[in-house]
Amino acid sequence: MAVRCFVLDDEPLATDLLKEYIGRLPDFQLMGVSNSPTRALPFLQQTTVDVLFLDIQMPRLTGFDLLRPLGYRPKVIFTTAFREYALDSYEFDVVDFLVKPIAFERFLQSVGKIYRFMPTKPAQTEAPEFVRPAKNYQYFKVDKEMVKIDLDDILWIESLKDYVRIHTVSGPLVSYLRISYLEEKLPPDRFARIHKSFIVSLDHIQAISASYIRVNNEELPIGRIYKAKLDEVLQRR
Structure with missing residues (x-):
């Protein structure tokens, strides 16, 4: 079973990078990419995703504002340039908190955590072989x-x-x-x-x-x- 994910960030370069990273993962299915939280919210309310790669500081809706009305709680990986949001982010079901610029190796550490948090793992029951040890x-x-x-x-x-x-x-x-x-x-x-x-x-x-x-x-x-x-x-x- 594929891990269904969605990328939301108001910076196109950030979404392009995460889209490219996710494309390297065989067990991940990218359900959508958006640079607008107001446009992404209706889609996410109608389409359940397993993992949400989510920016925090965005126009009109913050990442925190978007999560509250969803009706379900996906596994969340916050992606932001602002370290000061780290503590606030943990009131949600957060898997990880990535600070931009995001290196691929750091991204893979988050992927490893997702496999541990998923209640039922995809067909590949072990984390990908390319996940690095925790020390970074x-x-x-x-x-x-x-x-x-x-x-x-x-x-x-x-x-x-x-x-x-x-x-x-x-x-x-x-x-x-x-x-x-x-x-x-x-x-x-x-x-x-x-x-x-x-x-x-x-x-x-x-x-x-x-x-x-x-x-x-x-x-x-x-x-x-x-x-x-x-x-x-x-x-x-």
Whole structure:
């Protein structure tokens, strides 16, 4: 039995991304996609879905406002750029809370939770083999503290000899580590060394040329000796 899902977000780029992610899942049936909560509400009231990927802050109706009159409670994965909604979201039947930008690996963690929450699982009785383990962070020494950084938030890492500058979605942090250590420590299916001075997050790559990779609108050089291995990694994704 397929897991019936619906995507509602007022940003077309967000719905396009989730539609593409869902298309990779063999047991998920996409029942619809909408950028308008007022248009989606009548459809959702007439058509029962199992899982709702739902933005919170939208014009005219918030995600919370939409859930109250549905008449039934689908499993909800909130997708939003605003972390402050996390606590409010748990008054509903929430499976997960995804903060934009949403990486595919983080999306898959939510899918794994859906399989556990569903009262009757689809024909595939086990979670998909590509669901990652729960740990999705690393601790880095920054000044006198050990700072926990979500791997989804790391854009790229830059070598500063005995230090590294970790560029994240919230800004850069400097940690006393060698880049060679991080190359071994970070998951190789998510991060790749592209130069003697750079490691990039594969999930955040925007474009690739023969000489550079663009991440977060920054062009990072590709070292000649790393190019072949990078091509191999990208072909497996």
